[in-house]
Amino acid sequence: MTSDGTTREPGTKFYLMVWGALLLIVALEVFLTYQGLSHGALLAWLLVLAVVEAAIALGYFMHMRFERRLLFWSTIPYLLMCFLILNHIWRDAARVITMPVQSP
Amino acid sequence: MAHPQVTMHGGHAAALEPSPFGMSSKKLVMWLFITADAATFGAILFGYGFLRAAAPDWPRPFEFSPTILNGLVMTFVLLTSSLTMLQAVAASGRDDRPGTARWMGVTILLGALFAFLHLREWFKMFAEGWGLHANPTGGPVDFGASFFSITGLHLLHVISGLVALAVVAILFRRGRLTPNHIETTGLYWHFVDLVWMFVFPLVYLMNAH
Numbered sequence: 001m002t003s004d005g006t007t008r009e010p011g012t013k014f015y016l017m018v019w020g021a022l023l024l025i026v027a028l029e030v031f032l033t034y035q036g037l038s039h040g041a042l043l044a045w046l047l048v049l050a051v052v053e054a055a056i057a058l059g060y061f062m063h064m065r066f067e068r069r070l071l072f073w074s075t076i077p078y079l080l081m082c083f084l085i086l087n088h089i090w091r092d093a094a095r096v097i098t099m100p101v102q103s104p
Numbered sequence: 105m106a107h108p109q110v111t112m113h114g115g116h117a118a119a120l121e122p123s124p125f126g127m128s129s130k131k132l133v134m135w136l137f138i139t140a141d142a143a144t145f146g147a148i149l150f151g152y153g154f155l156r157a158a159a160p161d162w163p164r165p166f167e168f169s170p171t172i173l174n175g176l177v178m179t180f181v182l183l184t185s186s187l188t189m190l191q192a193v194a195a196s197g198r199d200d201r202p203g204t205a206r207w208m209g210v211t212i213l214l215g216a217l218f219a220f221l222h223l224r225e226w227f228k229m230f231a232e233g234w235g236l237h238a239n240p241t242g243g244p245v246d247f248g249a250s251f252f253s254i255t256g257l258h259l260l261h262v263i264s265g266l267v268a269l270a271v272v273a274i275l276f277r278r279g280r281l282t283p284n285h286i287e288t289t290g291l292y293w294h295f296v297d298l299v300w301m302f303v304f305p306l307v308y309l310m311n312a313h
Contacts, residue, residue, distance in 0.1 A: 012191070012194070015187060015190050016187070019183060019184070019186075019187045022183050022301075023180065023183060026176070026179050026180075026183075026304070029304075029305050029309060030172065030176060030309065033172075033309045033312050034168070034312070042309075042310065043310060046305035046306065046309060046310065047305075047306075049305070050301050050302050050305050050306070053301040054298050054301050054302070057186070057294060057297060057298045057301065058298065061186050061190060061294040061297070061298075062291055062294045062295070062298070063291075067125070067126065067127065068124075068125055068126045070124055070125055071125050071127075071132075071135060074125075075135060075136070075138075075139040078139065079139060079142055079143060079146070082143050082146060082147075083146050083150075086146065086147065086150040087150075089150060089153075089154045090153075090154075090157060092154070092158075093153075093154045093157035093158040094157070096158035097157065097158050097159070097160055
């Protein structure tokens with residue numbers, strides 16, 4: 001930890017490993033797409049893998065891992081709250097899809 | 105005795121206090137912009153999810169070749185551009201201005217390649233009859249509306265990012281900007297990459313044939 005509360009960053013070799021890990025996750029996503037999974041299962045897997053990718057990119061490429069914790073707590077919980085609230089739309093989607101179509 | 109900067113100009117109390125985030129104001133503002141933009145992309149992806157969940161006959165037209173393969177290449181290009189941007193930031197930290205400009209040049213080239221591949225795909229889809237309000241399979245037109253809106257918004261971020269990278273690279277090379285500017289611009293570019301990590305699986309892979 002440096003004197004301003006941040007952590008020293010790793011070097012090129014480490015970033016190459018992070019880059020490789022992200023490419024592997026993308027390859028896994030494509031692999032899973034063609035495994036005949038159900039729609040819901042595929043969506044769940046892709047979302048989980050995308051969040052893992054995003055966390056790696058956010059932490060290491062964007063250096064949040066090496067910044068003060070205050071930055072994380074000032075930005076990420078707000079975003080997660082937004083996305084949590086947006087989940088209220090799914091009930092309406094289920095209602096819309098079962099609405100009878102009226103003839104003209 | 106009162107500090108003249110504070111009493112005469114007002115609002116300069118921040119000059120007397122260190123930032124609680126341990127970073128410059130411009131970098132903090134970039135983080136705040138990224139947070140807001142992430143909420144925007146999140147909302148547009150949720151909107152796409154709603155349209156898809158509410159449509160009983162949502163098309164899944166993307167074949168592995170060429171669409172998913174093209175998407176894979178685009179993902180590789182964008183991820184590599186983030187890596188080269190990291191090299192540019194590291195070079196700027198060593199005050200290696202020619203090196204920084206070179207790495208940013210490579211980043212710009214990779215970003216331009218991404219944009220080219222994307223636009224090529226768009227024009228191929230237009231030729232097949234897809235559009236903002238057109239679906240050649242006869243299904244819901246919301247597919248085109250959501251696909252082109254989401255990828256279009258991302259492409260707009262890519263193109264504006266390329267412009268910003270070019271300007272910052274030139275000015276840094278001429279000695280008019282600091283390494284902090286490179287890092288701040290790099291943050292934006294990594295964010296563009298981060299958004300693609302959600303767009304590719306949710307918009308491309310979930311619509312794979």
